[in-house]
Amino acid sequence: MRKLIDSAKDSASTQVVHTSVKHESAARQVQGSAKYIDDLVEPQGTLYAAVGTSQCAAGIIESIDLSAVRASEGVVDVITIDDVPGHKDIGPVFEGDPLLANGEVKFYGQPYFAVLATSVHLARKAALKGTIKVIPTAAVFTTEEAHKHERFVRPTHRFGQGDADTQLATAPLSCKGHLSIGGQEHMYLEGQVSLAIPDEDGRMKVYTSSQHPSEVQKLVAEVLDIKLHHVMVDMRRMGGGFGGKETQAAQWACLASLLASRNQCAVKCRLPRSTDMHVTGKRHPFDNSFEIGFNENGKIVATKVDINGNCGHSPDLSDAIVDRAMFHADNGYFLGASNIVGYRLQTNMVSHTAYRGFGGPQGMIMAEAMMDAMARKLEVDPLTVRKQNLYGPETGTTTPYGMEVEHNLLPEMIAKLEKDADYWARRDAITDFNRNSPVIKKGLALTPVKFGISFTAKHLNQAGALVHIYTDGSIQVNHGGTEMGQGLHTKIAQIAANEFGVSMDMIEVTATRTDKVPNTSPTAASSGTDLNGKAVQNACITLKERLALCFATELGMPEQAEKVQFTAGNLVLGEHQKAFSDLVQVAYFDRVSLSANGYYKTPKIHYNRETGDGRPFFYFSYGVSVSEVSVDTLSGEYCVDKVDVLHDVGNSLNPAIDIGQIEGAFIQGMGWLTTEELVWNNDGRLTSENMATYKIPAIGDTPKHFDVKLFGRENAEDSIYHSKAVGEPPFMLAISVWCALKDAISSISGYTQDPQLDTPSTPERVLNAVMQLQQAQQ
Template sequence: MRKLITPSSQDKSTGRVHTSEKHESAIRQVQGAANYVDDITEPQGTLHAAVGLSDCARGRIFAINLDDVRASEGVIDVVTIDDVPGHKDIGPVFKGDPLLADGEIKFFGQPVFAVLASSAHLARQAALKGQIEVECEDAILTPKQAHEQQAFVRPMHRFGQGDADTQLENAVHKVSGSLNIGGQEHMYLEGQVSLAVPDEEDRMNIYTSSQHPSEVQKLVSEVLNVRLHRVLVDMRRMGGGFGGKETQAAQWACIAALLAHRNRQAVKLRLPRFVDMHVTGKRHPFSNAFDVAFNAEGKITATRMEINGICGHSPDLSDAIVDRAMFHADNGYFLGDSDIVGHRLQTNMVSHTAYRGFGGPQGMIMAEAMIDKIARYTGLDPLTVRKRNLYGETTGSKTPYGMEVEHNLLPDMIEALETKAQYWQRRESIKAFNQTSPIIKKGLALTPVKFGISFTSKHLNQAGALVHIYTDGSIQVNHGGTEMGQGLHTKIGQIAANEFGVDLSMIEVTSTRTDKVPNTSPTAASSGTDMNGKAVQNACITLKARLASCFATKIGKPELANHVTFTDGLVRLNDESMAFSELVQAAYFERISLSTSGYYKTPKLAYNRETGEGRPFFYFAYGVSMSEVSIDTLTGEYKVDSVDIIHDVGNSLNPAIDIGQIEGAFIQGMGWLTTEDLKWNDSGKLISENMATYKIPAIGDTPVNFNVELFGKENAEDSIYHSKAVGEPPFMLAISVWCALKDAISSLSNYTIDPQLDTPATPERVLNAVVATTEAMQAEAESKTSHSKYGDAFSASEVS
């Protein structure tokens, strides 16, 4: 299914937006001509770095012997934390992330030293020869251990509405549940890599695969003990990021810069995949629990929830990630009186970090777990329970954190999908199939997504841009966002082309550089196009005003400058027109500036963390998905047969790119919930450390029937051309697969038991849930038989 978006009249579109333009680097990427950091021609004499890792999860370092490392072939330099001239801790928000181990080991595989050699191979060989003596201590590896030892990376946070405790205590109908939610490896195609090139005196140029060039600039300057203006960071494109290069790209850039600074030669540090998986953070695993009260119709009256983010050894971004999990524990439902508490558990693991959805998925899945539990308790269809609890007039419109849910699209979207995808007909068909199929069982689920758009740290909601018009009419655009394959530069180019009314080929979006747009926010929180697109638009508006004034003056009507339009390569005022390139040339000769910056800050944001109330999001993006699955009850194996999606991207800037983002996000979300199983051994070592032991979805896992439709309703808020963010929200559409698997298992009990199915729902876990459900049914049947026999005997004795 495809639904193209037609431009709104208020967008003044010239056909450059709301159209399916191909990705600006597509041809280069297919041809292998797109440059990534590792493709940059290396300066003469470039050296290569590698890191030496710890082999225990927790302990005190009492000796480091690097003699064999220094004596290894090709080695030029070796550094430890003591060789850092400036800041030793590179924690992005809170302290706790030493550049290299500083007196203690915090996780298995922590970098302890770095070695510089004439080749990457020799550097990596030498790094294996370090002798690190550690007095090992008992590591904290589980949520239970963290709670028992009161190990937290940040204080707890709590919010809610009403009196949940009293409501739960007095409730006639209530259920409880818990869920262990696995993490996820980013598995970007391009691994972590940085190239540091020393310039004159203490200046440093950094080329890095990073979602946050400004943070890399700041941390490199602090590590080298130089001012920010001495460090330039250049980022053309990444081969995937997904959050794994938001904060954790900085460490490798800093190490490369330190070695380049010491040796006055260019240094490249590229992590091999095996090392990358050990030393970089993952999606946070969570261990959550809930109590929920409801009436006989399945409508929620009170909710209590505990959110436990397993953060690893340091804060990194965990404070905001657990906050976002809490913000999304309601998904699209009114939770009644509520009490939601979030803990940030410290464990001796690599510090977990940002990942597509940023905690939102780990909170949102709890709402769906509650709905399923209520449905099995009441005997109602899960979709019926979902619809009855949606935010609205018959429930409530205020979230647990006090934000009003305005412009809620979910009721209309759910109705559209249940009709188009024939939910109720398929539900009856599946029930009939399951009654006659002893081995294969089918499941069906339709689940919603309500995802808040904005950084929850208010100061990050700002963006800048720089636009140059050259005298031939071509335009160069620079902005603070980074391209990681998601099509950000393509949409930015479309925005600029639309504003000036020129062909997209006239726009060049250049590398993200800290010397062009300073103090940028990371490309994250699905805000890349929202914020940077607005900043570019504002710069274009300024330049258009200058050009319009020039044109109106040139034709003798300066008072009508506000009525000048830019369309189809022409500048027009009533019957007068001039080619855009001619006007640019004329403006140059009139000494009119053809360059300007643009700026944007997201409006309406005001969340008070002390009171747990406010508006942390500019708007919500919505989506609905329906998944049908088949499971083999003898083996636990399963397949996803069919997926139908309707997703809300507002007035889409580029429907083809948006649909691609939805499809990719869904498959990645499906991987998180089904196959991607992170495993650590009892020593705290990651053992799912390569593609042979960690399974991401393959092409064969893609549903045969996979239908995606855009909802096509423009954003009620004043976003760029009334579009909506698309990067993260569709990831959570995959929760419908998990719910469908539970539905198939529940069919064994005639839909009376809600099976315990922790994620990822691997075939092993599905089989365990099948066995547990079957055993529960057998136990119930035996109990009824026993009770019946006892009752008959009692009756007989009474008669006698």
């Protein structure tokens, strides 16, 4: 009977998938009728929470005076850590994240109390009136200081192949480098928000903008000291997440729930943007270094990379994030004998957290830095060096962590984009332009992406789903993934419609709820469709088996059940057919269950942390991008002129949505590498705390020529309809912009020097790099 998994492939219903179906909420979002947490009708008597924050980065709390807060207009309740009845620490994996400051201040802006009032304005006004006395202690803000004081949030991890030290010592050529990689603010349009509603017998309903409803459920239950089944978390859609709501949405849900429980009323906690930016973690800043040995032909023989993640004050997800940076320090290249070391450094900053790419970008950029460094030393085009070091039979196929690179698409994809984008003709034209242009310099770079798909924490690679068929033939689907604008629910609806051979209007994907599908993983690691799509498909298969048997039995041919086809709104067996909705009626009266659970776990993956060896990823997604830039060497200002992208999403479930994801990821990646500069002052206070002082890319920053194409090769692994993940991999395509900027600057030296260009590569940093190279030429 399991053969039904392929039953839709030969039917007209296959048009439901692999086509550009519009986003399921598109019309509502354009009209402004799509409901987010702050749009929900509030229960009568809803009160509003705000938090008071510390004004120093490190110290022991001597006293807290909240008398002025309690006396403030409209205040109903005030809580500190001492008012928590259950767990006081809400660390997602490892301890270190108190719900409110507990005896010490760990970063500037850390919440140390919460206040409940009759309006948002009065709550926020009262939150400014708290007084906290702190005995200052030495604060650490940089990875260098953290190394000096041996401050780590988690133990150091390392892996590699062969004897890198010996090979480096004997390599014909070598070079070293260091790169400071800035963090990034998530800047989701919908800020952190939760609405908690107490129910009878101590139960709690929580509506929250979170990528991980099951974790919110668990932490709310632990904070309130109740069982998990007494907490229901509902999440219909987020106005953006990007990783910032994977773990760090939980704090505000817990505070709202605690205040709701204490006061037996609905409580909403919505952070203002400036507070949100102070109290939530960013993409990890990294300070990385490399040493690489290679021969006269530019082939790598040995590599050493040190990965230094600035984790902030607590572990949060930093262990896995630094791991992924290590896993991607090779990008698409065989590194020869290798030694990769990852340090998880503790500083007195907000605890940095997940962000699109989850450490992968901070590792992958090192691979491209190494390619550029070799190319300048050899005085050849960087693309030549990149191509000859790609994984393959002539170099090697084993990663530093022991995984075989199978089904490598990069050689073919690079060759295609190299030709389609006229790389070499443009290279000649740009070289000639730069030779004759004293002020404006152009740069060109083609860079690849090889990104591993799976959670590196093995247990998270599982998903559940619940599918109901109603007696009119309409179908309701619930799964553990969350919709944050990326089109996950749209793809899930396409999968369900395709399996049953019905139109999309027969499918409804409902809000993610912990009382429908339990113990779900976060929507992260680009795994939303891979995991939940398979779980939904498996639930559909179970129902199709029941319906097929019902239909075949009605025809007196139960032994033919596995030959039943679901197509174009009908069930078909030979010359017999019946409308899907009519057969559902028959099944109901025959007492056939029309509800089923589905479950899926990713196969093949394993990783031994002790030996640093395994297969942490189910498969790799690939991409290639060419970027062309123009740099004003007098001011450091620049423009991204042209971008061409060829990206691998396997057999795309929805090309329009996938292309939109690629375009958005590229621009977001470009912002990370160019304009989005996080600035802290000497006291550890974030000064880039609003949209006026933190610059994300605007529509005017989009390259005038921006061409994105899908590679169109189906996934060799058994993913959902042989598609591939699309959320994170294209983010790193923007590294080509950074390499193109370096290329333009390097032209000043006749392409013989590799400029030092830390990220974000703001005009100031570009100008400094230009001046350093000009001085070196004098």
